[in-house]
Amino acid sequence: SFELTQPPSVSVSPGQTASITCSGDKLGDRYASWYQQKSGQFPVLVIYQDTKRPSGIPERFSGSNSGTTATLTISGTQAMDEADYYCQAWDSNTVVFGGGTKLTVL
């Protein structure tokens, strides 16, 4: 079955760039999406179709997807970006989520 693998945690200093990876077999042949979930809240879509940002999502959030890895990049990371981030893709009539990455802004 298709699986998505994320690092459990990533740390970044305020103002720096955070990169969160998501790996899966031939992931670049599919579209990846990313969700942000702050503590005690519901998930929010931050990137869809690899690179697109929904209305209201800051420009500092960007995405890429090639080969076996999709990457969520947060430029100029702010304290408010501290959250869990999940990648997601579609496989044979099922939705697959990565295990999630906890982003800590130190």
Added chain:
Amino acid sequence: EVQLVESGGGLVQPGGSLRLSCAASGFTLSAYWMSWVRQAPGKGLEWVANIKQDGSEKYYVDSVKGRFTISRDNAKNSLYLQMNSLRAEDTAVYYCARDARGYGDYPRYYYYMDVWGKGITVTVSS
């Protein structure tokens, strides 16, 4: 305002049943695929099931097949999840979500959830 509101959660004994509801507002439910996604305490997101606009296609994660049934009533702007034979491992927050899907640059296919409810807690325990 586009909104999804879940209801029907609670505490149930192992082997019991529960029916979750999701009320949609601010958009035409009949135009969208819809999903249920759950999150066990301290764990990640797990997709549970989805349903086509007219209810003619339904898909489930293997762990709930034969026990859970997703359905919808577009006239009532509502989505449902009937959960039977509940187990302790079904304990989770259950989210209702609106799906977006289609072909981008063919044959690549996109599928994502663009609107989420706040979630409802289901606890299976004796």
